[in-house]
Amino acid sequence: MISCIVVDDEPLARSLLESHIADVPFLEHLGSFKNALLAADFLTKHQVDVLFLDIQMPKLTGIEFLKSLRQPPKVIFTTAYREYAIESYELQAQDYLLKPITFERFFSAVSRLKTPGTNQQSDISEASETTLPAHIFVQVNKKHIKVILQQIKYVESIKDYLKIHTVKETLVIKERISHFIEQLPKDRFLRVHRSYIVNQDHVTAFTQQDIEIGQIEIPIGGKYKDHVLGILKG
Structure with a gap:
């Protein structure tokens, strides 16, 4: 309870x-x-x-x-x-x-x-670092659609919705970015801005101010900058 x-x-x-x-x-x-x-x-x-x-x-x-x-x-x-x-x-x-x-x-x-x-948040964090699910299901309208995690390039938050940009398509779901990132493996997905999550496997370049995924430029938020650059620089 x-x-x-x-x-x-x-x-x-x-x-x-x-x-x-x-x-x-x-x-x-x-x-x-x-x-x-x-x-x-x-x-x-x-x-x-x-x-x-x-x-x-x-x-x-x-x-x-x-x-x-x-x-x-x-x-x-x-x-x-x-x-x-x-x-x-x-x-x-x-x-x-x-x-x-x-x-x-x-x-x-x-x-x-x-x-x-129990310390569920700690348990969830540890599990997400060691368990790498191959896919998740997201709700688009009334349908639950399988999304292959490796195919997600980046996620964009727009008000109460998220745009999940994959190599094949863009899905729009009603979800909060802070809830959605909890479903993603923390060793591959990185929140770089209050409105963006990126899949590190699809990052093609980065500067002090932004990240490039192909032709797409994604800003790095000030509060995330030190952590993001530390991760990307390895």
């Missing part, structure tokens, strides 16, 4: 999330709170795996609240505002749900959560 709480100043929003949580067998709802201060007090006394956290709240915003926590639980932001998406991802939020939140979108987000109780 994954324990969770809801933090939102809107009664209807809290009620909707409580209903969604009740419909998911592996979620355990521990409580709902109308502001971050009440939630903070609860967290000092209880172990919580996941916060469903609104952003625009009185006195303390969801982002301010998350930054104040020394060892925060996993967080799924729930908000009516798109403009906080980039900041939420930088805070390593699990997902960013726009209101009104459908059950389908909610279930997609919670299905990605790791089972609590």
